[in-house]
Amino acid sequence: MSDRADHDATPYMRRIRSFALREGRMTPAQQRAFDDHWARFGIDYSGTAQDFNAHFGRHAPLVLEIGFGNGEALAWASEHDLVRDYLGVEVHGPGVGRLMNALAARDAAHVRIYKHDAVEVLEHEIPAGTLAEARIWFPDPWHKKRHNKRRIIQPDFVALLATRMTPDGLLHLATDWEPYAQHMVAVMEASPGWRNTAGPGQYTEKPDWRIETHFERRGLRLGHGVWDLLYRKA
Numbered sequence: 760m761s762d763r764a765d766h767d768a769t770p771y772m773r774r775i776r777s778f779a780l781r782e783g784r785m786t787p788a789q790q791r792a793f794d795d796h797w798a799r800f801g802i803d804y805s806g807t808a809q810d811f812n813a814h815f816g817r818h819a820p821l822v823l824e825i826g827f828g829n830g831e832a833l834a835w836a837s838e839h840d841l842v843r844d845y846l847g848v849e850v851h852g853p854g855v856g857r858l859m860n861a862l863a864a865r866d867a868a869h870v871r872i873y874k875h876d877a878v879e880v881l882e883h884e885i886p887a888g889t890l891a892e893a894r895i896w897f898p899d900p901w902h903k904k905r906h907n908k909r910r911i912i913q914p915d916f917v918a919l920l921a922t923r924m925t926p927d928g929l930l931h932l933a934t935d936w937e938p939y940a941q942h943m944v945a946v947m948e949a950s951p952g953w954r955n956t957a958g959p960g961q962y963t964e965k966p967d968w969r970i971e972t973h974f975e976r977r978g979l980r981l982g983h984g985v986w987d988l989l990y991r992k993a
């Protein structure tokens with residue numbers, strides 16, 4: 760992707776947010792997590808490109824999870840995959856606090872967190888060619904038609920994300936909202952920066968590395984299906 764295309768993506772993505780900031784009430788334990796653990800696990804957004812090898816103190820493949828919610832999946836993945844480093848981005852404080860407490864309980868050393876808008880983190884903090892894998896699991900479907908433009912999976916966003924991936928880097932999308940799954944396929948298949956690992960327009964079986972979370976189980980109880988998509992950087 761050219762520098763001009765990257766630049767042109769910026770105004771659109773800044774104008775339309777893919778999230779609504781509904782903080783909710785943090786528990787005392789979640790609030791203490793910011794006081795006790797942010798210096799260890801958190802990265803303050805500065806708008807400048809980061810050296811993640813310096814943050815982690817080693818050279819290892821980097822996995823990004825955008826919108827990790829309560830951190831359940833990210834905590835499990837990082838515990839069972841010690842050879843890679845993990846970077847989580849989430850805007851909601853309670854989930855960030857809960858994840859930091861879980862990481863501190865097992866003395867995790869290879870996870871860092873942003874509490875910030877993922878688009879801005881991608882634009883300004885993550886250098887090109889940095890990410891071995893990116894995960895966007897169960898993002899807000901913005902199911903009302905007039906809100907569809909707020910969905911994070913949009914042409915400009917996936918083009919930007921492609922520039923941040925290593926060669927053959929993996930993008931894993933998952934949703935329990937079928938119209939959003941169809942939207943994801945349409946956007947991704949039209950993007951020249953990505954190749955569907957299952958074949959054009961195809962979904963894939965749930966990979967072993969994506970655990971079934973509380974959120975997903977609730978959706979299944981409500982009769983929702985679940986759709987996974989795996990794309991490699993073309």
